[in-house]
Amino acid sequence: MRDLSTSSAFAAGGGRSRRYRLHGSPDSANLVIRMVLEELGIPYEDVPVDRLAAQQKSAAYRRLNPQGLIPVLEVPGQDAPVFETGAILLFLADRYQALAPARKSPAWGRFLKWLFFISNTLHSDLRISFRPQRYFPQEDGLELFSQTLIGRIAASFGHLEREIAETGGPFLLGDEPTCADYYLAGCARWAQIYRNQDRWNLADTPKLRFLLEQLEARPAVRKACRMELIDGLPFTAPVPVRSPGATA
Template sequence: MELKLYYSPGACSLASHIVLEELGFPYTAQKLNLLEGEQRKAEYLKLNPMGRVPTLVVDGKPLTENPAILTFLGGAFPKKGLWPKETWEQAMLLSALSWCSNTIHPAYAHVIRAGRYTDDSSAQESVKAKGKEMFGEYLKMVDGWLAKTPKWMMGEQYTVGDPYLLVFYRWGNRNGFPVKSLANYTRHANLLLGRPAVRKVMADEGITLD
């Protein structure tokens, strides 16, 4: 199987990048500079017409969106133990991945890309303010969720979902949200930072928690 990941440093693609490294299976990683618009070039749009990251190319076939990519990676390499064995647990993990993608991420996008949601420049500050409010609330919800688990987001088993939570913790930390005061979320982030694959990917992407 040939795997190639298109990513941007520190973007939500960090989750898929970490999982690829955790698997220990050969892959290549292609960095895209979003600020320079590389995601909108014709060659990339043929793979991902939405012009966003991540995109995972599997034997020449593109797969987009973190929940789909993480589900594929977990299911395609069951012996690696990053995907639950029981159907109910699989469904619960997919629910969590969907919530991350469909709820937490868009709230943050309202903060940094208000123009995506309204062309009225006078309304963009309100969009940003509401996004900031909601993103902060979702970080607290993650903290409460992790308070009920012994170690990882799904319990004792480290899964493809855990690196996804690190993405939002890092975004919050870099943008003035008091994430370090969230004891359970911080515990989880520190556990992740203790994993060699996480440290390697962050070094490869040239990013830190700050």
């Protein structure tokens, strides 16, 4: 296989790193991965990506993720970097047998479906809603497109609220948090900060609010948020990070 090593800082691990290397920018989707790495106590190196300089679109970064998107996790023992937040979470949960139900447990399917839902519906809709003009490049109809997405996002939080009611909470699958909860928390944070336009209010989803309160009290989450330059309560009273270039 081709050697991915180059002189770039991004590729210092060469795509075949001996250490975990997390590529990210404050309060971007790397927040979710960082919370899980901290929760699992996995040592890793930070590789800052300067979004103001659009470093994620550089040729060196695109060798790690051809989409030019954050995050990427370089993983010891793998022959390629891992991208896609949901894939990284599933990879870590599987490798460490943590933050997920056991594969043979009756909750495995429930876990998978919500992890995929958060990844391919909630996070995806959020991402489009932050910059709708990238996906709908004309003025006429853009506002309707944007409002439709925001309505879909509100509906997604409603589905998740009903699931927490069904499992009994406090987490999505019940008593114990899974990596899907951390992903959900990141999405809930961004949805409140960016272009939500009051279509979804945390007060409308009290079980989800309780879930977020549990997570933001965890030492690993607090540490991860500090590292992401996030002040205050990250999920129940979120404020944008002061560092420019964050998110979407």
